[in-house]
Amino acid sequence: MIDSIVFDNVTMKAFADVPRQGAPSMLWNTKSVFRKGLSYLIESESGSGKSSFCSYVCGLRNDYTGKISFLSNGTAVPVDSAAASVPLRQRAIATMFQELRLFPELSSLDNVMLKNRITGYMSQKEICDMLSRLGLGEYIHTLCGRMSLGQQQRVAFVRTLCQPADFILLDEPVSHLDDTNAGIMAQMLRERVEKDNVGVIVTSIGYRLPYEYDCVVRL
Template structure:
């Protein structure tokens, strides 16, 4: 997948508003593979909805979203399975980890579907993130910042053309934010992938191609 295009897209809940001032909603916007985008937004302007629309998790929007020119409303269940397995990776704001499972078990659930990373590579990321000692710890017993790091490792355990990160460092300090940026960029560069980060203030420090106001 090389492009994601939004054509006059707008959350259905916003349809009654008189005017929408946005670089994303009600615009013609093309996100290109290999580039990095920052989507800055105030709370309640639809940034998490945007991620859910593109991931096919929700379809309560007006307008059109296309992957390489194909309207995503026409995609089958099988198509979505393949897209989520090999084209789009998503780090949701609420993380969607299984809290009763350990950090490693959460990551392994994804990696077992793709076989994309070796256990050695995954352990190296845990060490870089300073959570190697949490390998066998149930996620419920970890801080939210630690969980964010586990969720990113899980998101990287698949091939992708685009990776979306919804407020990925809301609970991280500056040093861990820098580590996340480095690991993310290294992996995206390796795959020639596009990066889309959403933020309501604190965001990953990357060399963004474009900053979009939601």
């Protein structure tokens, strides 16, 4: 179980030689701690490293300097290789990617089930119920490739919830959603937080997921 994620003087290698314009970042080149049970909004304009931040947290990239630590009761959980990051993604960090990473040749239900088959976290009925709450009840057997971006975003959100997690990481989750669906998504997230006391990290370039954030981080 991960109870906090510590960014210690971390910066993207791509930023190393580029002098920063404007106000200093609250994340890069400083010490930041993300705690389980709290919610964070990471806000900035495009190109300031939000998606890179998400990739670093879920262990998909390591092109940074500084140190990222995953702590469990104050003890660092070693995540020092690509292979070691796999259990992190399966059990601790649930990520909704900005680019969604859905499989267009599979139906919305199959996309979610494909993840659920390795986590075994939900029943098919629960998954169908969640898809229905987000207005996709009639589209569970529709291929994702034939769905709109907004529908795909909702499928990706349901897939993100299909696993045990200490942190839920949502990279621009409502960029293609209307207020109603964004509200439903926020409500489902609240229910999950109440149930598991997970930490929530949401990124945004302006249009936010309507949620009660404990902390807003400007990149």
